[in-house]
Amino acid sequence: MTASPPDTPIAPAAAPAVAPAARAYFEGGAADEVTLRANVAAWRAIGLRPRVLATPRAVDTQVTLVGRRWPTPWLAAPMAHLALAHPQAELGLAMACAAQGAGMVLSTQATTALEAVARAVLATPQRGPLWFQLYPYGTRADWLRLIERAQAAGYEAIVLTVDAPLQWPSDRERTAGFGLPRDWPQPNLPAPPTRGTLSDLLAAAPDWDDIEWLRAHCPLPLLLKGITHPADAQRAAELCDGIVVSNHGGRVLDGLPATAALLPAVRAAVQGRCPVLVDGGLRRGLDALKALALGADAVLVGRPLIAALADDGARTVAALWRHWLDELRGAMALCGAPSLDALTPQLLCRVPTDG
C-alpha cells in the first residue's frame, strides 16, 4: 500500500477491483478531454522563484475558512458514486480526510447517507471543514429540506454546484458502456434528477433568482462551485460566502481554460469579499502551493483521492494526504513562507513546460 504517484489515475493493483466502465467514469472527462488535460498541465507550467537564506523556523499550514481556523488548506472535492471505487466509499474518504486535517465536501450523489459521514468526521478532533454539496434537483422546498437535514447532521456550509445543469455521458463512458447498477443507493438525493427531453432539463436549470432565494433561506454559509467568469464571480461574491473556481474537472463542458489560468481574474473580480477556492488538476502538494500563491484561499482535490481510495480505502487516502502535506510544508520552507499568507504571486514565474 503506497500513496498513488501523482499521475497514476487508479493504481494497477486496484484496477481489477474497479470495473473498466467505472474507471472511465472516474478518470474521464467531457468530449476530447482538452480541459481535463489542461487543468493538470497548467499547474506544472507555473514555476517558482524563491529567495534563499530565508528559511522559516517553523511552517504553519492553518487557514481560516468561513469563520473558522482549520489545520490544512485542503478539502476533498464532492464526488459521486464512490462505492464504485471501494466498499468504504465516502465513509473511508471522510475518515481519512478528517484524520489528516483535510476538509470533506460530500456530494449530493454520494452513496453514503450524509448523517453517517458527518458522525465519522465530527468525531475526529483534528478534522477539517465538513461541507455539503447541493445539486438543486426537484423543487426549492426539496433543496431546503435537504439543507436542513445537512445542518441537523452538523454540516457547516452548503456548496451549490452551478456548472452542471445538464450532464450527459462522456465519449469515454459511452465507449466503456458505463451505467449505474439498478437500485444504486443515493440516500441524499432531494429528488430524482430531471430526466426526459432537453427542454425539461433546461426548464429545471437554476438561475440567479434561485441563488438570491437560497441566500435568503439557507441557514448555512453558501458557496457557489463552478465559477469561471469574472462577472459571475463578482455577482456571486455579492450574494454568497465563498466561490469555488472550477470547471468540474473537465467533466461537463470541454474547452474551458484550465482553472490555474482562470483563478487570477476571478480573484481580482471578487476583491477580497469572500474566500476563493479552486479545484481541477491539482496532483500534488506543490500544485497546492502554486494555487495558494496565485490567490486561492484553499484547494479541493478530486480524482487522486478516488485513485487512493480504490487502492486500499482510507489507509491509502490518509497516506496520500500525509505525503502531500509533507511536500507542501517542505516547499513552503524552501520558499521562505512560514504561513499560507506568505504565499504570494511574487513567488511564481512562467517557465517553459515540458508538456
Ligand code: FNR
Ligand atoms: C466529480 N465532481 C463533482 N462535482 C460536484 O459538484 N458534484 C458531484 O457529485 C461531482 N461528482 C464527481 C464525480 C467524479 C468521479 C469526479 C472525478 C468529479 C467534480 C469535482 O468536485 C471536482 O470539481 C473535480 O473532480 C476537480 O478536478 P480533479 O481534482 O479531479 O482534477
